[in-house]
Amino acid sequence: MNINSINWQNVKADLDEQGYAVIPSLIPTEICSQLIASYTQADLYRSTIVMKRYNFGKGEYKYFAYPLPESIAYLRNEMYSPLSKIANEWNQKLGIHFTYPEKHADFIEACHQQNQCRPTPLILKYEKGDFNTLHQDLYGDLYFPFQAVLFLTQVNEDYTGGEFVLIEQKPRLQSQAIVLQPNRGDMVIFTTNFRVAKGTRGYFRSPMKHGVSKLHSGNRYTVGIIFHDAK
Numbered sequence: 080m081n082i083n084s085i086n087w088q089n090v091k092a093d094l095d096e097q098g099y100a101v102i103p104s105l106i107p108t109e110i111c112s113q114l115i116a117s118y119t120q121a122d123l124y125r126s127t128i129v130m131k132r133y134n135f136g137k138g139e140y141k142y143f144a145y146p147l148p149e150s151i152a153y154l155r156n157e158m159y160s161p162l163s164k165i166a167n168e169w170n171q172k173l174g175i176h177f178t179y180p181e182k183h184a185d186f187i188e189a190c191h192q193q194n195q196c197r198p199t200p201l202i203l204k205y206e207k208g209d210f211n212t213l214h215q216d217l218y219g220d221l222y223f224p225f226q227a228v229l230f231l232t233q234v235n236e237d238y239t240g241g242e243f244v245l246i247e248q249k250p251r252l253q254s255q256a257i258v259l260q261p262n263r264g265d266m267v268i269f270t271t272n273f274r275v276a277k278g279t280r281g282y283f284r285s286p287m288k289h290g291v292s293k294l295h296s297g298n299r300y301t302v303g304i305i306f307h308d309a310k
């Protein structure tokens with residue numbers, strides 16, 4: 080897996096324009112398989128969430144414990160710096176006086192100072208009939224405005240249905256749905272809270288949520304990389 084293959088100029092243009100970016104074929108198939116195989120390795124996780132119990136949808140996910148698996152730690156660390164530049168530009172456009180540090184370790188240190196100490200990367204497993212309701216992964220007052228999902232299984236081979244859905248709720252307008260069907264090995268980066276849109280009187284916040292539509296058949300696995308730690 081090579082983070083240097085990512086064209087950050089394109090990612091930035093996509094995030095600016097639409098609030099999400101698809102990076103195709105980033106995760107080698109062996110790593111996808113390894114991560115799926117590690118789903119049952121209990122010592123890797125700090126907690127398991129059965130989504131139905133919380134009305135989050137249907138399906139199950141597990142939060143990784145520290146230390147994170149190498150591939151996830153690598154991506155979380157390496158992707159943070161280029162994304163922090165975009166995050167800071169967005170804050171400037173909106174007149175938000177907060178600067179994200181350049182290094183992920185320093186951002187995590189800031190999370191810890193706010194009592195946000197629990198790791199947030201997770202692996203999700205969906206079976207036939209499972210879904211994930213529209214939500215945001217904020218986990219505390221201090222959050223990073225981008226997150227990523229890694230697609231570990233192949234749509235229309237391993238599962239059908241189960242589209243990745245983004246909803247943009249522009250102020251005073253009706254919501255717009257974006258439906259993606261990424262391939263195994265693809266990564267989607269998207270805004271955690273809102274994207275920065277441009278209107279006639281300057282920039283404004285356009286909130287976005289994400290979720291997963293119902294699976295019609297098969298099994299679907301994803302890994303979510305969230306950059307802040309949780310309360």
Ligand SMILES: O=C(O)CCC(=O)C(=O)O
Binds near residue numbers: 211243304
């Ligand atoms: O399974 C998915 O595609 C969405 C996962 C998710 O909600 C997340 O990683 O935050």
Ligand SMILES: [Fe+2]
Binds near residue numbers: 215
């Ligand atoms: Fe999520």
